[in-house]
Amino acid sequence: MSDSKNTLTNAVHDLLRRAIIEQALKPGMRLPEDTVGEQFGVSRTIVRHALVRLENEGLVITRRNRGAFVAEPSKEEAQHVFEVRQCLEKEVIRILCERMPESGYDQLEAHVRNEESVKGKDGPVSIRLAGEFHVLLAALTGNDVLARYVSEVVLRCSLIMSMYARSHSSDCAVGEHSQIIEAIRAGNAARASEIMNHHLGAVAGRAELTPKPDNIQSILSHYGKELAQ
Known part of the structure; x- marks a missing residue:
């Protein structure tokens, strides 16, 4: 890749990454190469290289025949x-x-x-x-x-x-x-x-990553402990 294309790829990568981190681009949102390219005034090839970098960072996923999306980690x-x-x-x-x-x-x-x-x-x-x-x-x-x-x-x-x-x-x-x-x-x-x-x-x-109680016994057990004191 030429220096000018590499510079453009870096710029698009950085802007997309910032948009994801600042939550402007939400998890699960599709990132069409043509739309991104039009907004930034760059080719789809430049966008594709930037999306590959974001995928390597775990911020984007590519779905077969559907394109790139903002990642949705479990x-x-x-x-x-x-x-x-x-x-x-x-x-x-x-x-x-x-x-x-x-x-x-x-x-x-x-x-x-x-x-x-x-x-x-x-x-x-x-x-x-x-x-x-x-x-x-x-x-x-x-x-x-x-x-x-x-x-x-x-x-x-x-x-x-x-x-x-x-x-x-x-x-x-x-x-x-x-x-x-x-x-x-x-x-x-x-x-x-x-x-x-x-x-x-x-x-x-x-982030509420710990599974929450899903039955009445689990939910009320914490409050029952207070009554027993």
Whole structure:
């Protein structure tokens, strides 16, 4: 692919990915190559290459004879994604507590200020920035392989949240991001990991991935415990 076509493919890929993460393009929505191409003023070939990249990231699926669609991960897949994310981000924290680039804290604090600026104002942008904080943490490790995996899993978590989340609390996200920065600055990997686990657990909790009780006994058992106290 020529440099100009590669540049266009990158641009279309980035715009489609942003539209998915900001929940403008919903899970299950069809992505016709001709329509996307017309909107962006590019060829179907460029769109096809961009969609392949998104499919490799788990954000798009291709159905035979039907074309490309925004992915719709199952709850089981979503649980697996969050499990992997916790493992990856724990390693990110371990590395950063040992070696943070000289400008690392400035970059992280600048990002948190951006999150603060949209808090309570723009839900989709707030969700995107929250994910980008974690991608930045991984990038600062200097481990390109780890950063790539974290980026992919964060993107997939954002898609999962657009499908299953009840709400998005930017107040919680920004506050815990600041706490994570301070724990890393103190070299306290255990504390930073504890905050991160709580943070990711809260995100997964909002996604309601745990099956809900489907019979009256299960539903009322929790309330019965209160009566017995």
